[in-house]
Amino acid sequence: MSTDKEVEVKFRVFRFNPKTDFVPRWQEYKVKVNKSTTVLDALLKIKEEQDPTLTIRYSCRQAVCGSCGMMINDRQMLACFTRVLELNSDVIKVAPLKNYRIIKDLVTDFSELFQKEKQVKPYIIRHDVEELLNPTGTYKQTEEELLGYIQFADCIECGMCSSACPVSATDPLYLGPMILNRAYRFISDPRDLGFEQRLEAIDSEHGCWRCHFAASCSAVCPKGVDPAKAIQLLRRALVKKGVLGISSSKKVELIPMGHVKGKLELPKGWE
Amino acid sequence: MAIYEENREGVSGWFRLRRYSVERALYLMQRLSGIGIVIFAFVHLLYTGWHPGGWGDVILGIFVVYHTLNGLRLVLTEHGFLIGRPIRAVYPYRKGTLYGSQRYLVMVILALFVIFILIWSYVALVIQAG
Amino acid sequence: MKESKRMFLHYVSGLIILVTGFIHLVANNLPGIGTAIHESILYPLNLIILLSALLYHMLNGVRAILIELIPGRCAAKAITWIIFLVGIALYIYGLQVFLNLFWPVG
Known part of the structure; x- marks a missing residue:
């Protein structure tokens, strides 16, 4: 041909x-x-x-x-x-x-990266032990709640964002966009109750405040995850909690939800 | 050799701008102008009333005006404004931090920067020189 | 103090510098309204607020750069303390400069 x-x-x-x-x-x-x-x-x-x-x-x-x-x-x-x-x-x-x-x-x-990832507890944390051991039903979510974190859940952990970040270039202890995106994905999940437990790693000297919005992470991400957005929204939640004093149990006020146009927002060409 | 094995870029990584988005260049300039202002502010405090004068004033003006305008942009974006809501990632990806209102804001601050610098250069080079 | 509060103060002090620094610039450079501001009783107060905000913003910026350049958790704590002490010293020096400027002895 x-x-x-x-x-x-x-x-x-x-x-x-x-x-x-x-x-x-x-x-x-x-x-x-x-x-x-x-x-x-x-x-x-x-x-x-x-x-x-x-x-x-x-x-x-x-x-x-x-x-x-x-x-x-x-x-x-x-x-x-x-x-x-x-x-x-x-x-x-x-x-x-x-x-x-x-x-x-x-x-x-990547072993150093995955060691750092353990600090932010990348799994859903629940307190209802009885329900977890003997489940009686499913945890329900609305479409808006799902859209609030589904973009950040698309991460495939290729580590390219942390490699592109100009802060990781000098600071090996900086958590990096991949891990902060991971942390935000679980924090913004309405089923998760572990915001407080992740604060020690996220709010440290080498946590999310070392990001300076160079947005190189979002520029190189191959899956459209936008880690820079996740970090800024994470900081928004931290400021709302630490400065405005909103309790971490009121997740709706800390985390912006996705918005659904009409009934259900299907991507172009999916209809 | 350990340094090749570690493969860490160090400070030279800040200057590798060519293949990334414009925000990386803005970040580098924010940092460099900040360092410049810190040096000026130390001298200004030690010798009260000192300023470089002439073209030195123009360069100082560039640093201060850029740091201020970009700082205002960062106050907004780093608190989650103007970067878009979380959406479903659908190909072709349009990431909220690189498109839309954030990018328009970049253009606005760059335009304002040029305008303010022209005014300030006129003041520093023509009016103050007499 | 948590890092989030430190960095929030960084943004707030930046906005304060924008206002007070503008007043400082106008007072020193414009002949008409500038002299009026310069002779006002509140002008030293403006300078003190500017000094506090500027020192905080500037030294916190230097601290952020140093933390990113020097790895190690102990290093971050040490940098924070050294910068804090340097800031106190500079603040006392700056206040003394203002005292000599506005209320000279003898």
Whole structure:
């Protein structure tokens, strides 16, 4: 087919093994791509045909698992979600995500990130133990309540927002957009009662007040989650609670709800 | 080497603006102008009434006016105003912090910045110089 | 004090600086209305409010930058205390400057 015309593109790939190498090096490969080839496909092709020592991490190949986030032409992108020819560039520069420890080549270590995530208790906290042990029914939510947090629940934990954040660039203890977004997702859930328990981590010196609204997290997010919005709304809730003195049990006053136009807001093309 | 293994950008990360949204540049300028004002304020307090004069006054004016206008924008956005309500994320994503009223506010403060700086430069360079 | 209260005061002091700093600028630069403000009895009060708000806003900003640059939970506490002491010293110095300016001795 004429649409599958193959073009040769040069890849500059970051190579570094911390166990053996002193300094990283850039290695160049030439790959033939067509218009549907993603960066991940091209990297796998390099691994199969040219250099089996290249290390990459990937799983689902369809922007659901969040394993293959990397710096493609100096910007955080999912390798499986970026087509090579859409980048409009002769040389594709591929490097591991910034601000994470490198395991090898393009693979970064998220264990520090997930350790930090435990501080904000990323699960629903309830006090009605009897109901939890012997459930009598379901917890009901309105459409507005669901829309209040569903955007932030879409996070796939690819860690690209925390990598793009200029504050994480200097402060390794800063919780980062991904974790603050996670915290807000559970705080804004009407079923959750654990606002107070998360305050220690969120309201600390390295918590949500270190965000300065550079909005790079929202700019790189591949799933439309908008972590910057979550952090600002989190701060709004903290100010309302700490300064205006609204109790955390009155969730309706602390958390803005989504609004439903008409009966039920369906996305375009879903009708 | 540990420094390559850590792969942390450090302060150079603040200056990597090219592939991100304009808010990142605004944040960097807010920080740099803040540092500039702190240095001026220290000297101003130690030697009462001192100010740089001439083009120095213009640069100081740029710092102060920018820091004030962008600061007003941050007071609004960092308390959850003008960034849109939570919505369902549907492709193509239009994130509330990067589109709509927040972006218009950025344009408004940049326009006001240019106007105020022109007025202030006229005052500092023409009227005060006599 | 929790971080949220510290940072809320940061925004509030910023807005106070906007008002008092504008009065300070007008008083020192405009001949007609400026001199009237300058000779008013409330002008020293304006300067004291400006000094308090400016020192708070400025040193809290420096503290935020330093916390982001120097990692470590103990470091954050130490920075906060050092900045607090520096702020007290500068505030006393500034008040003394105003005393000499408006109520000179002898």
